[in-house]
Amino acid sequence: MEEREVLWGKYTWVELGELAGKGAIVVLPVGSTEQHGPHLPLDNDHYTVYRLAVEAAKHAWSRGFKVLVLPPLPYGLSEHWMNNPGTITLTPHTFISVVVEILRSVASHGFRRIVVLNGHGGNTHALNVAAAQFTHEAGDPEVRVVVMDWWRFVGEEVMKVLDTPIFHADEGETSVAMALGQRVVLDALQGVRPEEPPYPQKWRSLDPTRESRLRNYSYNPRPAVPGAYGEPGKASRGKGEAIVEAFKEKFVEMLEDLF
Ligand SMILES: [Zn+2]
Numbered sequence: 378m379e380e381r382e383v384l385w386g387k388y389t390w391v392e393l394g395e396l397a398g399k400g401a402i403v404v405l406p407v408g409s410t411e412q413h414g415p416h417l418p419l420d421n422d423h424y425t426v427y428r429l430a431v432e433a434a435k436h437a438w439s440r441g442f443k444v445l446v447l448p449p450l451p452y453g454l455s456e457h458w459m460n461n462p463g464t465i466t467l468t469p470h471t472f473i474s475v476v477v478e479i480l481r482s483v484a485s486h487g488f489r490r491i492v493v494l495n496g497h498g499g500n501t502h503a504l505n506v507a508a509a510q511f512t513h514e515a516g517d518p519e520v521r522v523v524v525m526d527w528w529r530f531v532g533e534e535v536m537k538v539l540d541t542p543i544f545h546a547d548e549g550e551t552s553v554a555m556a557l558g559q560r561v562v563l564d565a566l567q568g569v570r571p572e573e574p575p576y577p578q579k580w581r582s583l584d585p586t587r588e589s590r591l592r593n594y595s596y597n598p599r600p601a602v603p604g605a606y607g608e609p610g611k612a613s614r615g616k617g618e619a620i621v622e623a624f625k626e627k628f629v630e631m632l633e634d635l636f
Pocket of ligand 1: 413421422496497545546550
């Protein structure tokens with residue numbers, strides 16, 4: 378099918394209204410605009426979730442689901458990288474309000490099934506709050522929202538494919554970027570000197586199939602850093618393609634089970 382057929386924004390309002398009546402499922406990709414090391418661009422998180430959403434939606438249509446992808450939300454909670462030029466951040470209340478108001482708009486047009494597809498770890502908890510707030514306000518058991526972090530959603534596959542656990546501007550993000558046609562500055566990738574994670578790993582899980590023992594909050598605009606972690610030099614397009622394929626399959630499996 379043509380890509381435009383999965384894009385919310387490429388329909389006319391007349392066509393879109395008809396799709397609401399046919400039980401279409403809506404995906405809201407949410408990312409960030411923030412530093413991604415010297416080798417990945419600032420748009421990486423919203424580019425990644427947008428492309429993953431489009432690929433998964435096309436696959437879902439071929440399996441009988443009508444799935445529409447909203448324009449991605451390109452801003453999230455990125456205060457900790459504000460000393461790196463180019464990073465844009467919202468504050469938590471603003472971010473939650475924006476997400477709730479988008480969900481409210483979608484539901485007001487008659488859509489009852491929404492997937493919030495997150496691409497940035499800093500957004501995770503605020504998105505759960507937004508979904509809880511929205512469904513509370515909707516007051517309708519038929520209105521349902523699924524929230525997922527893409528790297529956790531395919532955590533088992535991610536751990537199988539990668540040599541190193543997933544973090545930020547690392548092997549995993551770089552591999553998926555390569556697979557999705559993102560700009561990767563290969564010269565910079567050769568010379569990347571990864572950062573040390575901010576606190577010992579025994580307190581935080583880098584394994585996306587496991588929750589961390591704690592979540593560590595502070596007002597923490599770190600000094601400007603090169604900003605890559607793990608071992609991005611181990612990235613490859615093939616690893617990224619395996620993760621993208623796993624995501625598409627699992628997305629449809631999720632629709633079958635939940636919707
Ligand atoms: Zn990222």
